Amino acid sequence: MDDNRVEMLVEELEAGSKHEEKLWRKLFPGVVSGATGNNLREMIREPLFGLPHELGETALGAKLKLVIGRTPTFPTTEFLPLILELCGELRHDSEQAVRELERMLSELATPIIRIWAEVLLVPLIGSLDSDWAQGMAEKLLERVSTTRAKVVVVDITGVPTIDIETFSAVKLLGAEVILTGLKPEIAHTLVKLGIDFRMVVIARDLEDALRQAIAMIEEDRSRQRKIVWARGSNFPGECHNRKVLP
Numbered sequence: 096m097d098d099n100r101v102e103m104l105v106e107e108l109e110a111g112s113k114h115e116e117k118l119w120r121k122l123f124p125g126v127v128s129g130a131t132g133n134n135l136r137e138m139i140r141e142p143l144f145g146l147p148h149e150l151g152e153t154a155l156g157a158k159l160k161l162v163i164g165r166t167p168t169f170p171t172t173e174f175l176p177l178i179l180e181l182c183g184e185l186r187h188d189s190e191q192a193v194r195e196l197e198r199m200l201s202e203l204a205t206p207i208i209r210i211w212a213e214v215l216l217v218p219l220i221g222s223l224d225s226d227w228a229q230g231m232a233e234k235l236l237e238r239v240s241t242t243r244a245k246v247v248v249v250d251i252t253g254v255p256t257i258d259i260e261t262f263s264a265v266k267l268l269g270a271e272v273i274l275t276g277l278k279p280e281i282a283h284t285l286v287k288l289g290i291d292f293r294m295v296v297i298a299r300d301l302e303d304a305l306r307q308a309i310a311m312i313e314e315d316r317s318r319q320r321k322i323v324w325a326r327g328s329n330f331p332g333e334c335h336n337r338k339v340l341p
């Protein structure tokens with residue numbers, strides 16, 4: 096196929112962009128070169144990967160039908176199985192990209208922020224379906240365990256529903272849960288369900304939640320100091336280190 100014939104075909108295809116024109120010009124010499132098998136695959140792989148992105152599969156199929164009709168030497172037998180294979184690879188790549196995007200969106204929707212050494216903040220955003228809720232619960236429990244957090248502040252302002260069972264699991268790991276951003280309709284539903292609110296501490300807003308978290312940490316540290324002091328006072332010989340007042 097000479098350059099004039101390539102130009103005529105490109106014009107007849109009415110390419111919608113310069114990039115599409117470039118891809119067609121790369122494709123035509125390969126399909127009429129007489130190459131077969133892997134050689135043909137390597138020659139036309141790049142344009143065939145680019146054209147579905149540029150046109151979509153339906154428009155690409157219509158234009159290829161026109162090209163085949165205008166090119167008597169077009170290697171249809173070799174070409175069609177190859178393009179189906181490449182389209183399958185493109186679909187697989189697209190599905191992987193979608194899954195990765197969903198994973199990234201899930202990460203963004205359920206960030207777990209360590210705001211102090213022993214305090215985690217979890218601002219929930221979006222709609223918590225069962226898969227999302229399960230993933231969030233697993234991620235939160237792992238972070239509570241690895242960071243040895245004492246308090247988890249959960250801001251549910253951005254979600255319409257919550258999974259209260261997750262908070263029970265957090266309690267089992269030894270961390271307190273402070274819940275803020277509770278909407279009236281959610282509160283009403285939880286009361287009707289008979290949820291035991293002793294498993295969480297309710298805060299009016301995020302500022303109040305952080306204030307309570309600090310108080311909990313200070314209270315825990317004070318309790319730990321008292322325990323250490325009480326144990327130390329029982330050590331033999333400890334009385335010799337004390338001053339005896341007259």
